[in-house]
Each structure stands twice: as C-alpha cells, then as structure tokens.
Amino acid sequence: MADSALSIRTITDSDVPEFQRVMAWAFLSDTMGEDSKWLKVLEKDRAHAVLDGDELIGTAAVLTREITVPGGRQAPAGAVTVVSVKPGHRRRGVASLMMKTQLHGMHETGEPIAMLWASEGGIYRRYGYGEYATSIAMLKMPTRMAFHPGVHVSDARIRQVSREEALPVMREIHERVRCTRVGWLSRVEHTWNVQLADREIDRGGLSSYRYCLHPEGYVVFRVKADSGSSELHVRELVCETDQAYADLYRFLLDMDLAGEISFYTAWDDPILHMVDNPRKVVREAGDALWLRIVDIDRALPLRSYSSDVDSVLEVEDSFCPWNSGRWRLTVKGGEATVTRTEDPADVSLDIAALGSAFLGGVRLSVLRRAHRVVEHTPGHVDALSIAFLGTREPHCPEVF
Numbered sequence: 065m066a067d068s069a070l071s072i073r074t075i076t077d078s079d080v081p082e083f084q085r086v087m088a089w090a091f092l093s094d095t096m097g098e099d100s101k102w103l104k105v106l107e108k109d110r111a112h113a114v115l116d117g118d119e120l121i122g123t124a125a126v127l128t129r130e131i132t133v134p135g136g137r138q139a140p141a142g143a144v145t146v147v148s149v150k151p152g153h154r155r156r157g158v159a160s161l162m163m164k165t166q167l168h169g170m171h172e173t174g175e176p177i178a179m180l181w182a183s184e185g186g187i188y189r190r191y192g193y194g195e196y197a198t199s200i201a202m203l204k205m206p207t208r209m210a211f212h213p214g215v216h217v218s219d220a221r222i223r224q225v226s227r228e229e230a231l232p233v234m235r236e237i238h239e240r241v242r243c244t245r246v247g248w249l250s251r252v253e254h255t256w257n258v259q260l261a262d263r264e265i266d267r268g269g270l271s272s273y274r275y276c277l278h279p280e281g282y283v284v285f286r287v288k289a290d291s292g293s294s295e296l297h298v299r300e301l302v303c304e305t306d307q308a309y310a311d312l313y314r315f316l317l318d319m320d321l322a323g324e325i326s327f328y329t330a331w332d333d334p335i336l337h338m339v340d341n342p343r344k345v346v347r348e349a350g351d352a353l354w355l356r357i358v359d360i361d362r363a364l365p366l367r368s369y370s371s372d373v374d375s376v377l378e379v380e381d382s383f384c385p386w387n388s389g390r391w392r393l394t395v396k397g398g399e400a401t402v403t404r405t406e407d408p409a410d411v412s413l414d415i416a417a418l419g420s421a422f423l424g425g426v427r428l429s430v431l432r433r434a435h436r437v438v439e440h441t442p443g444h445v446d447a448l449s450i451a452f453l454g455t456r457e458p459h460c461p462e463v464f
C-alpha cells in the first residue's frame with residue numbers, strides 16, 4: 065500500500081531536470097542525468113513522478129510502441145522504462161503506485177500489452193509481468209570459422225559507409241524486417257539516436273560504430289582494439305533474407321585483425337547451425353522482454369495461433385482485477401475469440417504466466433511443470449502449448 069503522503073502526476077517541462085537527477089541517482093549512473101538524447105524519446109504525458117510533499121522521489125515512463133506478435137500483426141504496446149525511486153524512499157510502495165497508475169491508464173485507453181526489461185528478476189512478477197517473454201542469447205565465437213558445406217555465400221557487395229549514409233538505408237530495412245519478427249518493436253525518429261548513441265560516453269571503451277550495408281541487410285558493430293587480435297561487438301545485424309544473413313556473418317568472420325565476435329542476439333540465431341563446428345560458438349541465455357497482458361480479451365485475439373483450441377482459462381490477476389475470472393479461448397483457423405464464461409475451468413494460471421507464454425517464448429507445459437499452471441481437464445495444457453508456439457523464437461533486439 066502506498067504511503068498517504070505520496071502523490072503521483074504526469075510531469076511538466078519544469079520537472080525534467082529533477083526527474084533526470086532522481087533517475088540517474090537511482091540507477092547509480094553518472095551519465096543518465098546528462099543524456100539529452102534520451103529525453104527526446106520521453107513522452108511527458110506518459111511519464112509519471114511521485115512526490116512526497118513537493119519532493120520528487122519516484123520516476124516511471126511509458127513509451128508508445130508497436131510489437132510484432134505471432135502471425136505478423138503489429139500490436140500497440142506500452143514500453144515501460146526508467147522506473148526509479150530515490151534511495152531513502154524505497155519499500156514504501158512508490159514503485160507499486162507507479163506500476164498501478166501505468167497499467168490502469170493503459171486499460172482505460174485500450175493499450176492491450178505492457179512490456180519492460182527488468183533491472184532485477186525479483187521485482188515485476190508481482191505486477192503481472194511474465195519473464196522470458198523473449199529470451200536473448202549472448203554469443204561469442206572465434207573468427208575464421210568455416211561454414212558447413214551447403215551454406216552458400218553470395219557475391220553481393222558489402223560496403224562500410226558513414227553513419228550519415230547508413231542511417232536512412234538502415235531505417236528502411238529495419239522497418240520492413242521488424243514487421244516480420246515476433247518481439248521486434250517499432251522505432252520513432254529519436255529511438256535511432258538512443259539505440260545507436262555514439263558519443264564517447266556511450267562507447268564503454270570500445271570504438272565508434274562501424275556501419276556496413278548489404279543490398280538486403282546491414283550490420284553495426286564496435287571494435288575492441290587489441291594489437292594482437294581485436295574483438296567485434298555486434299550491435300545490430302538486420303537482414304531481409306537468409307542470404308544476407310550468411311553473407312554478413314561471413315563478412316564478420318573473415319574480418320582481418322579480428323579474433324572474436326560477440327553478439328546479443330536471438331536465442332535461435334542460425335549461426336550455430338551455419339558453422340562447421342557449432343561448439344566453438346559459446347551461447348549464454350538471459351531473459352529479455354517481460355510482458356504484461358493488460359486486457360486479456362483485447363490482447364489474445366491480436367495474435368494468431370498454430371492450432372485450434374477451445375479451453376476455459378481461469379485467470380488470477382489481483383493487480384488488474386478486470387482480467388480475473390474465467391475466459392473461454394476459442395481458436396479456429398488460427399484466429400482467437402475470448403469471451404467471459406461461467407463454465408468450469410480447463411486450466412488455471414496467473415496473468416504473469418500468460419504473459420510469459422504470449423509471444424510463444426515459454427510453453428505453458430513448462431509452466432505447468434514449474435507449478436505455475438494447473439490443468440483441470442487432461443490434454444488442455446499440451447494443446448494450448450502447441451497453439452501458442454510460433455515458427456521462430458520471439459526476440460526483442462533492443463533495450464529501452
């Protein structure tokens with residue numbers, strides 16, 4: 065329960081310096097408070113401050129985005145970010161007040177999905193966010209590895225160009241590709257400046273970005289220079305075709321003077337199956353997007369499904385109680401309808417479990433084994449698990 069001395073409101077221009085200061089202190093960062101680029105993506109009418117009297121002690125914001133869902137539709141989604149509370153004011157319910165204000169606001173305006181990247185794993189389930197809605201793989205691999213016989217590399221020219229030349233081309237490619245990749249987000253003008261920020265303080269001791277264009281894709285990377293053997297740190301590898309993917313990976317693997325490539329990428333990045341020795345590619349997993357279904361009856365019909373099902377889900381959602389209760393999910397020909405019902409439940413679960421499963425990243429059958437999903441009618445969890453699966457692992461390539 066929030067302390068009664070606390071109030072919450074959206075911010076105005078005059079709040080911005082203090083908003084940034086609180087956020088920078090909370091994240092233990094020297095540079096966030098100076099970051100004017102970041103401010104340009106902030107939507108002031110969706111950024112909240114919590115005040116204790118007239119002292120600003122809490123910050124949180126929502127960015128208006130679309131996320132590609134299974135089947136290829138673009139779903140409106142609120143990207144929750146900069147949740148912070150001043151040290152000394154924590155564990156009084158400030159973050160909970162901001163979470164509630166955001167989610168109840170999204171419900172009122174009809175935004176069906178919320179999502180975030182969590183700074184710590186123990187915080188967000190209580191607000192209904194499901195972990196591992198998308199996963200990320202940290203890949204490290206030596207350069208010069210041969211491809212498996214049969215992996216074709218074309219003679220398409222790959223050109224290293226300036227940032228100015230690259231950006232317009234990259235924007236067009238990204239816009240086409242993100243509409244086909246489950247978990248990818250829309251970008252606004254300033255997203256590009258934030259995602260590819262390239263001042264000295266953004267580089268973490270690495271080089272400036274290198275931009276390389278292929279006729280059907282692009283790659284952006286930094287270099288960690290070493291006189292013996294440099295490392296390539298790939299930021300984005302975005303391709304419209306599998307051919308461009310093979311060509312650009314080959315280009316990186318053959319880079320003279322480079323000894324290693326690292327890349328935060330999709331869990332199912334095909335490179336493991338392209339090289340002749342997959343064990344040389346070291347893959348570590350991490351959670352990426354946490355997804356919150358704001359309104360079940362709006363969110364579930366947005367995506368398409370791999371098989372027909374007809375199941376009654378009993379959903380528990382104390383934070384957004386309009387979702388609680390029994391819902392009949394009927395999928396025919398890939399399309400879902402969701403209606404309230406008084407029929408007995410086939411499956412019970414909480415809203416966070418449904419959020420984990422929504423993009424197809426976590427199977428409900430795994431959540432059943434984790435004691436997070438209860439099956440009342442045999443066969444329904446397996447049927448739902450198959451229906452929710454997509455053809456690829458969902459992936460979100462950007463932290464917001």
Ligand SMILES: CC(=O)SCCNC(=O)CCNC(=O)[C@H](O)C(C)(C)COP(=O)(O)OP(=O)(O)OC[C@H]1O[C@@H](n2cnc3c(N)ncnc32)[C@H](O)[C@@H]1OP(=O)(O)O
Nearest residue numbers: 090145146147148149154155156157158159160180183186
């Ligand atoms: C999407 C993003 O922006 S991720 C970034 C999150 N922010 C940060 O990590 C910055 C540093 N941390 C902070 O600013 C704060 O500690 C916050 C925002 C994480 C939490 O703020 P608080 O106001 O203290 O949270 P609040 O008092 O509402 O806590 C609600 C519940 O979460 C729990 N909780 C809060 N923080 C944590 C944590 N780090 N780990 C585990 N549990 C936590 C509380 O114990 C409380 O539990 P309860 O409901 O069982 O009583």
